Amino acid sequence: MKKTILTTLLLTLSILAVPAQAADYDIDTKGAHAFIQFKINHLGFSWLVGRFNKFDGHFSYDEKKANASSVEVNIDPASIDSNHAERDKHLRSKDFLDVEKFPTAKFVSTGYKAKGKNKGVLKGKLTLHGVTKEISINVKHIGAGNDPWGNYRAGFEGSTTLTLADFGINYNLGPASRTVEMFLSVEGIRRK
């Protein structure tokens, strides 16, 4: 009898403890500790670097059960910023992102595979320019811990290469500029 009570108690405790273990994080876009950057080759001569300024999202991560990790990010494609208004206007137009027709972009993970210490591959569906496609992101866990202001944070970096034509973006920027490299820097604040 005592054993049963103890078991029940432990079981209840473990269930109650689940939310804490699953560790859901909100991406710290408010404090801008998250970045969606891209770089694309210019004519084969140099890199053009830009970013998306508006996005939000959350992820679930547990160091001990890394393969159960999941991420969801919503991106406002109209917030593209290459530090040049005329170019950004062009990038938002029908030639590229066509943000009037496709006002949202989204990444939803479908699985995570840990590969070695603090590294892994995140698979998921990216919806961009109205096209949804499975992509893989190489992820590196950088660090986690208590911040000085009472929250627990975890941070990652990710990188992937997207082929513009895969997402129906066919404007000819030249042979060196068919793909765009993404660099993602994500810091999340653990939900309380």
Place this chain on the structure above:
Amino acid sequence: MQWRTTTERWGLLTILIHWLTALTVFSLFGLGLWMVSLDYYHAWYRQGPNLHKSIGILLFILTLLRLAWRRIEGRPAALSSHTAREQRLAHLAHVMLYLLMISVMVFGYLISTADGRAIEVFGLFSVPATLHGIDKQEDIAGVIHLWLAVTLISLVVLHAAAAVKHHFFDRDRTLTRMLGR
């Protein structure tokens, strides 16, 4: 032909500015529509917008000088064959032409200066940004710039049609006066 405007005739300077403006407005409209359709490797991909902006700024300056000159010069008296209603409509159309021209150019300026960059005019001088940094300023200003330009060209066509009508149907001096007669 005389330089200054009299009660009978337009002055030569006013006439030159009028036709130069007409030529420039049409050229800028055509250039503007064409340049945004060019692919990245076209020789005019960069040259087109640079020319469009430089000429636009010069036309803006010319238009301000023109308005000042008009104030100094006054204008010839309306032809006696024009009815009061015709005169009122013509005056309204002219005011609208000026307003549209000025606003098209202002909104064009707001596209290129949306990120705080200046507009270079043929590499001779540059016009600094003033109002900038509004969220999606370049996109909003772009849409307004295009539709104001379309409206302006429509009104220009009406303006020209009216001149032709006065010349061939009413057989008055409206058009020939703008040719210095």
